[in-house]
Amino acid sequence: MLCSFSRLFIFSALLLLAACSTAPKGGERLKAPAPPSQKSTTAPSESALKLPAGEYSVLIESEPAGGIVVVGGVPLGRAPQRVVLPGTARGFFRDQVSIKVRFVATDTEHTSQTIEEVLTPLDKIPARVRFTVTGAIRVAR
Secondary structure: OHHHHHHHHHHHHHHHHHHHHOOOHHHOOOOOOOOOOOEEEOOOOHHHOOOOOOEEEEEEEEEOOOOEEEEOOEEEEEOOEEEEEEEOOOOEEOOOEEEEEEEOOOOOOOOOEEEEEEEOOOOEOOOEEEEEOOEEEEEOO
16 A cells, blocks of 8 residues: 555656646747637738638728627637638638627727627638628628
8 A cells, every 4th residue: 555655656756847848938828829820810811812712801891990809709800800711612701600709898888789690501701791880790792
């Protein structure tokens, strides 16, 4: 019985030492990798982007400008924002995609609002989605 406790103690100590050796040095934190299905670029127009087959660029706009864009639960920045989403060869979504824009109130006279647009595999991938405080408008390719 004493032998099994000592083996358990030695195994636990080795496991703890192995875990400590893989921790980042200097107290630095590891950054979470971006999801592979959602890439964000704020740069050139759609015609200037060279995307691999099965990826489509969608411009997310907001009125008023500066709404916070969230795609698939991942905040990407302020609108306007160009996101790259996976799709089929015929231009439909592979999976359901949730795009939200959060309008944050700048004074006490207004309230913050979140507008969500859910796109399904039955939907064609739009060229742009324009969000307002009353809803979202898709613009076809």
